[in-house]
Amino acid sequence: MGEIIVEFSNWIWGPPILVLLLGGGTFFFIHSGFIPFRKMGHAIELLRGKYDDDLAPGQISSRQALSAAIASTVGLGNISGVAIALNMGGPGAIFWMWIAAFVGMATKFYTCSLAIMYRGKDSNGVIQGGPMYVIDEGMGKKWKFLSYIFCIAGVIGLLAIFQANQLTAVIQAVLIQPDTLEETVRNRWIIGIIMMLLTATVILGGIKRIAAVASKMVPFMVGIYFFTVILIVFQYLGDIPDMFKLIFVDAFTGNAVMGGAVGSVIIVGARRAAFSNEAGIGTAPMVHGQSKNNEPIREGLIAMLGPFIDTIVVCTLTALAILLTGVWESTENDGVKLTLAAFEMGIPYVGKYLLMVSVLVFALSTMFTYSYYGHKCMNYLFGANKADYYNYFYLVTIVVGAVASLDVVVSLVDGMYAVMAFPxxxxxxxxxxxxKVATKDYFNRMKSGSK
Structure with a gap:
């Protein structure tokens, strides 16, 4: 079964999905008039709450929506996902992660604007947003099959199995260091159960509790991780230009990949960027669609900050830590263990504990938010009255993820992400x-002084 999952993931992440994500994102980038570059300042202004309206329909503020979206993206994809990218695609994969991030900003602008523009209602009459409602309200009932495809893949792909797997790995490596396979397996079960109970205390409280917790955790987790990586990077300041040169050269030569396959480097970079910032996958529109906002373009502008924070800032810091310390060439570790090796080398004795704290907060924040995404897909498929059953299924799979193999976990999530991206x-x-029309109208009204 595991081999089938891995093969399916490798098959679906071929040229079609790359053309869809990178090609589609490039189209949005150009079609919008390069809005990620031109309107970054206005997006930050909006994030400060200047135009917030508590009376607008929705359940959470735009800032809480962005925090919840970032909580799901700034996570282990940035810590172990970057390490996986370097293992599989070499330094050049980081360049293609950057490219995917910039076009991903435009993608999130469009998809999250649409999430407000075409909101629907669930079976209880509660206003909901997300790709499934955009398809229903914006494209019509004949396209409804796309909504079902998205939600079925979301119920599976948005489980927190990857986060559970990697958090378990780093806790064992730092704190426990088991001597036997039997101890390793037993510890994984114990850690998985503890994670399940911690997650339950938050997710059973619904989106408002998830958003409230995420808005407090995100600044803390990004801050501590940023500080730790800067300490490592500062020790190798003189080597930074060479590392950036290595990234750029390898992106177009593929020297670090067997056979010098540039195409493989691009695939790895795009695949890991999609997992890291989720642009084009459709998760962020589900939470931004709940924002108290009557202006679709404002929500889209706020949402586009996510890939920048996630990939351009956090992923780059992780990549530099791994590349500068040289552990990517001198170790056979994979995933979070490779990042752990970089932290141990960069900050002896203390580094591994700092990384463990970061991983703990990153993983838990992602687990909280992913549960909401899956719950929302379940709501659409089976109705609001049955959606809560998903939370219990979700909690059980955290334990499963803790004891499963990394290859199967990554492939299952990647495969379902690709399926979600199509609709x-x-x-x-x-x-x-x-x-496009709504963007022109919005900025014309801003120029005339009308909100």
Missing amino acids: NMIAALYLAPKV
Whole structure:
């Protein structure tokens, strides 16, 4: 079964999905008039709450929506995902992660604007947003099959099995260091159960509790991780230009990949960027669709900050720590263990504990938010009255993820992400002209002094 999952993931992450994500994102980038570059300042201004309206329909503020979205993206994808990218694609994969991030900013602008523009209601009459409602309300009932495809893949792909797996690995490596396979397996079960109980205390309280916790955890987790990596990078300041040169050269030569396959480097970079910032996958629109905002373009502008924070800032810091310390060439470790090796070398004795704290906060924050995404997909498929059952299924799979193999876990999540991307991107491309018109109208009103 594990081999089938890995083969399916490798098959679906071929040229079609790359063309859809990178090609579609490039189209949005150009179609929007390069809005990620031109309107970054305005997006930050919006994030400060200047135009917040507590009376607007929705459940959470735009800032809470971004925090919840970042809580799900700034996580282990940035710590172990970057390490996996370097293992599989070499330094050049980081360059393609950057490219995917910039076009991903445009993608999130479009998809999250649409999430407000085309909101629907669930079986209880509660206003909901997300790709499934965008498809229903914006494209019509004949496209409803795309909504079902998105939600079925979301129920599986948005489980926190990867986070559980990697958090368990780093706790064992730092604190426990078991001597036998039997001890390793037993410890994984124990850690998995503890994680399940911690997650339950938050997710059973619904989106408001998830958003409230995420808005407090995100600044803390990014701050401590940023500080720790800067301490490592500062020791190798003179080597930084060479590392950036290595990234750029390898991106177009593929020297670090067997056979010098540039195509493989691009695939690895795009795949890991999609897992890291989720642009084009359709998760962020589900939480931004709950924002108290009547202005679709404002929500889209706030949402586009996510990939920048996630990939351009946090992933780059992780990559530099791994590359500068040289552990990517001198160790056979994979995933979070490779990042752990970099932290141990960069900050002896203390580094591994700092990373463990970061991983703990990153993983838990992601677990909290992913539960909401999956719950929302379940809500759409089976109705609001049955959606809560998903939370219990979700909690059990945290334990499963803790004891499963990394290859199977990564492949299952990657495969379902790709399936989710197809309906989300098709809807966004189909409705892109609507976003273009709304963008022009919004900025004309801003110029005239009208909110």
